[in-house]
Amino acid sequence: MDWKRNAALKNLRALRPLVQCLTNAVTVNDVANIILACGASPVMAVDIREMEDFVSLAQAVLVNIGTLDETSEHAAEAALACAARLARPVVLDPVGVGAGKYRTEMVKRWLDKWPVTVIRANASEIRALHENAVTTKGVDAADADAVNAETLPDRTRMAADVATKYHCVVAMSGAWDVITDGSQSLVCRRGVPMMSRITGTGCMLGGLTAAFVATRPAQPLQAAYDATEFLCLCGEEAARKTDAIHGGTASFRNFLLDAVSLA
Amino acid sequence: MDWKRNAALKNLRALRPLVQCLTNAVTVNDVANIILACGASPVMAVDIREMEDFVSLAQAVLVNIGTLDETSEHAAEAALACAARLARPVVLDPVGVGAGKYRTEMVKRWLDKWPVTVIRANASEIRALHENAVTTKGVDAADADAVNAETLPDRTRMAADVATKYHCVVAMSGAWDVITDGSQSLVCRRGVPMMSRITGTGCMLGGLTAAFVATRPAQPLQAAYDATEFLCLCGEEAARKTDAIHGGTASFRNFLLDAVSLA
Amino acid sequence: MDWKRNAALKNLRALRPLVQCLTNAVTVNDVANIILACGASPVMAVDIREMEDFVSLAQAVLVNIGTLDETSEHAAEAALACAARLARPVVLDPVGVGAGKYRTEMVKRWLDKWPVTVIRANASEIRALHENAVTTKGVDAADADAVNAETLPDRTRMAADVATKYHCVVAMSGAWDVITDGSQSLVCRRGVPMMSRITGTGCMLGGLTAAFVATRPAQPLQAAYDATEFLCLCGEEAARKTDAIHGGTASFRNFLLDAVSLA
Numbered sequence: 006m007d008w009k010r011n012a013a014l015k016n017l018r019a020l021r022p023l024v025q026c027l028t029n030a031v032t033v034n035d036v037a038n039i040i041l042a043c044g045a046s047p048v049m050a051v052d053i054r055e056m057e058d059f060v061s062l063a064q065a066v067l068v069n070i071g072t073l074d075e076t077s078e079h080a081a082e083a084a085l086a087c088a089a090r091l092a093r094p095v096v097l098d099p100v101g102v103g104a105g106k107y108r109t110e111m112v113k114r115w116l117d118k119w120p121v122t123v124i125r126a127n128a129s130e131i132r133a134l135h136e137n138a139v140t141t142k143g144v145d146a147a148d149a150d151a152v153n154a155e156t157l158p159d160r161t162r163m164a165a166d167v168a169t170k171y172h173c174v175v176a177m178s179g180a181w182d183v184i185t186d187g188s189q190s191l192v193c194r195r196g197v198p199m200m201s202r203i204t205g206t207g208c209m210l211g212g213l214t215a216a217f218v219a220t221r222p223a224q225p226l227q228a229a230y231d232a233t234e235f236l237c238l239c240g241e242e243a244a245r246k247t248d249a250i251h252g253g254t255a256s257f258r259n260f261l262l263d264a265v266s267l268a
Numbered sequence: 269m270d271w272k273r274n275a276a277l278k279n280l281r282a283l284r285p286l287v288q289c290l291t292n293a294v295t296v297n298d299v300a301n302i303i304l305a306c307g308a309s310p311v312m313a314v315d316i317r318e319m320e321d322f323v324s325l326a327q328a329v330l331v332n333i334g335t336l337d338e339t340s341e342h343a344a345e346a347a348l349a350c351a352a353r354l355a356r357p358v359v360l361d362p363v364g365v366g367a368g369k370y371r372t373e374m375v376k377r378w379l380d381k382w383p384v385t386v387i388r389a390n391a392s393e394i395r396a397l398h399e400n401a402v403t404t405k406g407v408d409a410a411d412a413d414a415v416n417a418e419t420l421p422d423r424t425r426m427a428a429d430v431a432t433k434y435h436c437v438v439a440m441s442g443a444w445d446v447i448t449d450g451s452q453s454l455v456c457r458r459g460v461p462m463m464s465r466i467t468g469t470g471c472m473l474g475g476l477t478a479a480f481v482a483t484r485p486a487q488p489l490q491a492a493y494d495a496t497e498f499l500c501l502c503g504e505e506a507a508r509k510t511d512a513i514h515g516g517t518a519s520f521r522n523f524l525l526d527a528v529s530l531a
Numbered sequence: 532m533d534w535k536r537n538a539a540l541k542n543l544r545a546l547r548p549l550v551q552c553l554t555n556a557v558t559v560n561d562v563a564n565i566i567l568a569c570g571a572s573p574v575m576a577v578d579i580r581e582m583e584d585f586v587s588l589a590q591a592v593l594v595n596i597g598t599l600d601e602t603s604e605h606a607a608e609a610a611l612a613c614a615a616r617l618a619r620p621v622v623l624d625p626v627g628v629g630a631g632k633y634r635t636e637m638v639k640r641w642l643d644k645w646p647v648t649v650i651r652a653n654a655s656e657i658r659a660l661h662e663n664a665v666t667t668k669g670v671d672a673a674d675a676d677a678v679n680a681e682t683l684p685d686r687t688r689m690a691a692d693v694a695t696k697y698h699c700v701v702a703m704s705g706a707w708d709v710i711t712d713g714s715q716s717l718v719c720r721r722g723v724p725m726m727s728r729i730t731g732t733g734c735m736l737g738g739l740t741a742a743f744v745a746t747r748p749a750q751p752l753q754a755a756y757d758a759t760e761f762l763c764l765c766g767e768e769a770a771r772k773t774d775a776i777h778g779g780t781a782s783f784r785n786f787l788l789d790a791v792s793l794a
Contacts, residue, residue, distance in 0.1 A: 023669045031296050031312045033557050037730040042780050048669040049557045052600040058631040062669060074315040074339060105321040143286045143311040143325060204300040253526030254305050263779030294559050294575050337578040337602060368584040406549045406574040406588060467563040516789030517568050
């Protein structure tokens with residue numbers, strides 16, 4: 006892949022930033038592995054008593070609420086408060102926001118209280134942050150929220166509104182990805198459908214985004230775009246290899262991580 | 269595999285049911301991935317405050333007690349109570365029942381209190397529910413509990429007794445699988461030994477069973493049988509592919525998930 | 532691999548010991564799978580109310596603090612106390628000790644209070660136990676702590692000091708591995724760099740070590756060395772296979788588990 010010559014990835018591998026991840030139990034292994042594969046170093050500490058230590062050590066913080074409970078909620082709040090105080094960039098992955106009342110209110114409370122550098126989410130989740138929409142589709146994006154040629158202008162406006170409201174970058178994933186800081190919007194039309202047939206693609210993109218942002222905290226829009234495009238290209242590569250061996254979703258997952266590590 | 273033409277699988281893929289899973293930390297990723305691979309949509313919410321929301325959204329609920337603790341116990345009880353109220357089918361995977369006093373009493377308390385649609389378990393666990401037997405073998409079935417030609421009549425009677433006692437289907441996994449509602453008993457003699465050499469085969473079968481039951485809540489016996497046979501056939505396919513590349517248990521695991529997604 | 536004829540592995544597979552693992556959420560699936568692959572049987576119970584039952588059933592106990600929190604801390608303490616009372620061998624994997632104040636103090640408190648059979652850790656972690664050193668590198672070993680020809684004498688002395696202080700075996704992993712009981716020190720120079728490019732190699736080695744120690748509790752030095760050399764040889768095999776298919780880190784992980792199961 007062309008990414009072998011990409012300056013952002015080279016930079017990341019030279020700096021090997023530490024990323025403190027509060028993420029979910031379902032995909033925590035994938036997130037740690039993709040952060041290692043791209044050249045960064047993951048720490049997955051979860052204890053509220055350790056947040057200060059590890060957020061201080063880290064160059065970026067990932068908060069993914071996939072399997073939140075009271076304990077992880079408090080740890081996340083400690084991490085967000087500490088990141089704000091120490092000016093660490095934060096990537097927030099509000100998994101399932103809009104599907105559960107509790108997590109919806111929690112995420113909004115967080116966004117009102119603490120700065121976030123990038124919100125990485127699917128279109129249904131961004132809609133939930135935008136208009137208090139409620140989805141009936143669990144943690145995957147609803148079909149009605151798909152981003153394509155027809156819906157792009159509307160979806161981009163929606164993402165830009167959320168970015169403006171919360172003074173952050175919004176990286177909205179889907180068949181087409183929209184990355185926006187409210188004024189400038191970038192669209193990435195790469196990637197493959199198989200990325201949505203395994204669990205954790207979004208979570209892994211959150212981890213990658215945190216790693217890229219860690220090395221370019223002053224350019225979060227570009228860093229989030231780089232992470233998205235990089236994963237999409239790796240997904241395309243993985244799909245080619247999967248097809249070549251007539252593989253299924255587990256093969257695709259392995260080839261995806263392989264591609265990140267080999268880029 | 270013949271399953272490409274299977275009506276149950278086609279139906280599942282058309283309906284894409286949502287399955288709310290309370291499962292264990294060891295195999296949660298595998299369970300989410302197999303549910304996606306078969307065509308359903310997993311939600312792995314764990315917070316007691318979210319059980320009402322996600323059980324309401326879901327078409328089936330999976331409760332697997334592999335790594336229970338006080339927090340997940342209370343969440344599971346909320347899920348069971350909510351599923352009972354909303355008439356959602358429940359698949360219970362009583363991992364390690366009989367090996368630990370606490371989980372044994374807990375599962376019996378649950379079964380006395382809330383309806384369960386399918387109990388998916390190995391023969392040692394079913395024995396523990398049947399006769400207060402205590403195993404010394406941890407979470408794997410004891411050799412003495414193996415189901416084979418000789419022991420089939422006795423084991424079937426045991427499983428049927430448990431099904432009758434708790435008014436549910438019992439899907440007892442092993443070299444031979446017995447699926448029974450107390451009056452009718454089906455035996456599945458497919459599958460391969462390698463399925464017991466990776467962690468999570470039973471948990472994945474629990475997830476698959478919930479997905480199949482979600483689309484046929486009124487025929488839980490047939491749905492549980494379909495899920496079992498489907499995974500066994502996928503296991504046979506995976507074993508063939510593993511042998512072909514002289515692979516080990518990790519290859520088998522990947523080919524198993526591949527087979528489910530490709531069927 | 533020669534290990535097919537290794538007496539320690541043969542013995543392990545004949546005995547199929549049960550290993551009770553309190554380990555971290557990131558790599559718990561890998562740890563369970565490697566324990567199964569080597570021929571032992573994992574139990575991953577986490578509930579403090581179950582520690583007595585499962586430590587009693589088990590032939591060895593693994594405590595890995597990667598994602599400790601208050602709940603798992605108390606469960607670990609119950610497991611350590613119970614293992615001490617019942618004379619079960621304990622393998623402690625003090626992930627990230629030295630990087631977080633809380634876990635550093637906790638591990639020292641544990642080591643002062645309960646016997647541990649083997650401490651399995653990287654050189655930065657052993658340094659933290661040796662001289663109250665603080666690392667800034669998260670959970671991976673700092674480059675300054677690398678074990679090589681030049682630093683071997685000093686690092687061996689450091690590991691031996693810790694072994695002597697806590698009356699246990701120290702298995703210090705790195706490019707070169709040092710296994711020592713304070714008086715006798717063994718060095719293993721096998722393995723490949725890729726082992727540090729995936730998450731969980733150290734955790735898996737902790738699990739393997741517990742399985743080997745379970746079958747030879749009176750020879751923990753040799754058992755820890757066997758586990759280390761075995762995983763290193765499997766790593767070399769996995770690297771060869773990964774190279775042959777131009778694979779990346781996910782392929783390596785799968786080949787590593789394959790090699791363990793095929794040995």
